[in-house]
Amino acid sequence: MNPVFAKLPTTIFEEMSARARANGAINLGQGFPDAAGPEDVRQAAAEAALNGWNQYPPMRGLPELRAAIADHYSSHQGLSPDPETEIVVTSGATEALAASILGLVSPDDEAIIVQPAYDAYAPLVRQAGGVPRFVSTRPPDWKVRTEDLEAAVGDRTRFLILNSPHNPTATMLDEADLGLLADFCVSHDLITICDEVWEHLVFDGAAHRSLMAMPGMAERTVKIGSAGKIFSLTGWKVGWAIAAEPLAAVIAKAHQFLTFTTPPNLQSAVAYGLGKDSSYFTGMRAGYQASRDRLSAALTDSGYAVLPSAATYFLLVDLAASGIELDDRACAIRLVEEFGVASIPVSALYETDAVTTALRLCFAKGDATLDEAADRLAEARKALT
Numbered sequence: 001m002n003p004v005f006a007k008l009p010t011t012i013f014e015e016m017s018a019r020a021r022a023n024g025a026i027n028l029g030q031g032f033p034d035a036a037g038p039e040d041v042r043q044a045a046a047e048a049a050l051n052g053w054n055q056y057p058p059m060r061g062l063p064e065l066r067a068a069i070a071d072h073y074s075s076h077q078g079l080s081p082d083p084e085t086e087i088v089v090t091s092g093a094t095e096a097l098a099a100s101i102l103g104l105v106s107p108d109d110e111a112i113i114v115q116p117a118y119d120a121y122a123p124l125v126r127q128a129g130g131v132p133r134f135v136s137t138r139p140p141d142w143k144v145r146t147e148d149l150e151a152a153v154g155d156r157t158r159f160l161i162l163n164s165p166h167n168p169t170a171t172m173l174d175e176a177d178l179g180l181l182a183d184f185c186v187s188h189d190l191i192t193i194c195d196e197v198w199e200h201l202v203f204d205g206a207a208h209r210s211l212m213a214m215p216g217m218a219e220r221t222v223k224i225g226s227a228g229k230i231f232s233l234t235g236w237k238v239g240w241a242i243a244a245e246p247l248a249a250v251i252a253k254a255h256q257f258l259t260f261t262t263p264p265n266l267q268s269a270v271a272y273g274l275g276k277d278s279s280y281f282t283g284m285r286a287g288y289q290a291s292r293d294r295l296s297a298a299l300t301d302s303g304y305a306v307l308p309s310a311a312t313y314f315l316l317v318d319l320a321a322s323g324i325e326l327d328d329r330a331c332a333i334r335l336v337e338e339f340g341v342a343s344i345p346v347s348a349l350y351e352t353d354a355v356t357t358a359l360r361l362c363f364a365k366g367d368a369t370l371d372e373a374a375d376r377l378a379e380a381r382k383a384l385t
């Protein structure tokens, strides 16, 4: 058996969803919305399944989807990827990450991973024969510090794996961070694999800026996106990697032996969706922002210390500052088993040096569910402090 995978636990997302099911708990753990998702986009998928092409689509993705991705990023982020040579459509961002890492990382290459980190990055680097080098961020600001990056970089470092907006901390890189990171990548000649799946879920009037748009970064950034996040349809698993032609060519070679293609009806519906008017995207953000504010206010009222959530559909509570002395994992298990609310302990997303005082809650749920969860969490805080 391959030790890279055989030694791994089941992901924390799957574990907490199973605990939620076993305990009949409200699931604010694994991130997925409880709404049905935009009806016109689902209708487009149904229409394409009934009347469209249901055989293998082109390996790099339907031309109409690649064109829609290029147009979308041109109007929303000022980028201009070539749909023919610089876009590879994949089965979710997870496959885009796998194809990018397996395609680009060579044995003994080092990749800097910023913790807490999405759980797929390090195992994929190891499977490619590479070596993860971890840099940790901590509350309250979760900033990536240049001195920590400089301490982690060495002669064999070839990659930086970044995620902005960031899951689970709900922070996003600002212009100054992007400038420092771009300088770091250029000066050390690194390729950045930039996981931007949360790019449309930004709040309080903020706009997402891609590292790819910074000076010197276009030829050294792999930008990863996910329709599952953009359209609140996490089961769809339509994603993409965007990179300069020589990088995209190798990513496509890896993709052809991972999944080869992605269901064409879903690709066609995503092409339709990406062309939607900007009011769709602002409306979606406003809806999630209202849910964020609702859950955050209720938790604050019952004595929780809630950290600011600038993006994603997650917020963190600081357990220590809320007067709860349990570590995050112990607390998450008690919450799901005794109080009926599933969450994600942030320490599960570190391999070293873990922060053990933060719990992640998903607020992509209807008001009644959020209110019920907040009531249960209020009871829990009374019992646990």
Ligand code: PMP
Binding pocket: 031, 091, 092, 093, 094, 095, 118, 163, 167, 195, 197, 225, 226, 227, 228, 229, 234, 237, 238, 239
């Ligand atoms: N990266 C990050 C940071 C994520 O949060 C997620 C899903 N929550 C993914 C990648 C995976 O996206 P997909 O479902 O499109 O594979």
Ligand code: GLN
Binding pocket: 011, 013, 014, 029, 030, 031, 032, 167
């Ligand atoms: N990315 C989702 C989250 O952070 C879960 C994805 C998964 O279950 N692998 O909750």
